[in-house]
Amino acid sequence: xxxxxxxxxxxxxxxxxxxxxxxxxxxxxxxxxxxxxxxxxxxxxxxxxxxxxxxxxxxxxxxxxxxxxxxxxxxxxxxxxxxxxxxxxxxxxxxxxxxxxxxxxxxxxxxxxxxxxxxxxxxxxxxxxxx
Numbered sequence: 001x002x003x004x005x006x007x008x009x010x011x012x013x014x015x016x017x018x019x020x021x022x023x024x025x026x027x028x029x030x031x032x033x034x035x036x037x038x039x040x041x042x043x044x045x046x047x048x049x050x051x052x053x054x055x056x057x058x059x060x061x062x063x064x065x066x067x068x069x070x071x072x073x074x075x076x077x078x079x080x081x082x083x084x085x086x087x088x089x090x091x092x093x094x095x096x097x098x099x100x101x102x103x104x105x106x107x108x109x110x111x112x113x114x115x116x117x118x119x120x121x122x123x124x125x126x127x128x129x130x131x
Contacts, residue, residue, distance in 0.1 A: 021078055024101065027108050028071040031064045034115050038064075046122040053121060059114045067107035074100035 038060045046053060077097040 017078060017082065020097070020101065021075060024071045024074045024078075024104060027104055028068050031067045031071070031108060031111065034111055035061060035064045038115060038118065041119060041122050045126050053118070056114050056118045056121070060111055060118060063107050063111040063114065067104050067111060070100050070104035070107060074104055 038057060042049070042057055049057065074097060077094065077100055081094055081097060
């Protein structure tokens with residue numbers, strides 16, 4: 001059922017799409033920064049990894065890349081919602097977009113948790129081995 005959209009609802013929908021796009025892009029950027037910081041910590045601070053440290057490091061790297069991939073897919077579905085194949089219609093954020101956005105947020109929170117754990121473990125190891 002198509003509901004006619006007035007100019008106010010069109011502007012609200014455009015704003016919603018803009019916020020969704022900006023949020024996804026920000027999470028992609030922060031996930032990329034977490035990858036860089038994790039590699040830096042692994043290389044310069046921790047240096048020697050225990051098996052648990054290495055597993056946490058892998059969770060961070062793999063989770064970050066999956067979060068970035070989910071964000072890219074979310075942006076692609078947003079684009080598909082704006083320009084549907086069947087021609088112009090009402091703007092609707094589909095369940096596919098919501099799924100990928102939710103996946104991106106979940107993976108990002110997963111990565112942030114393990115990044116914090118990795119950083120704390122690395123800091124304690126660094127302080128313990130400091131002269």
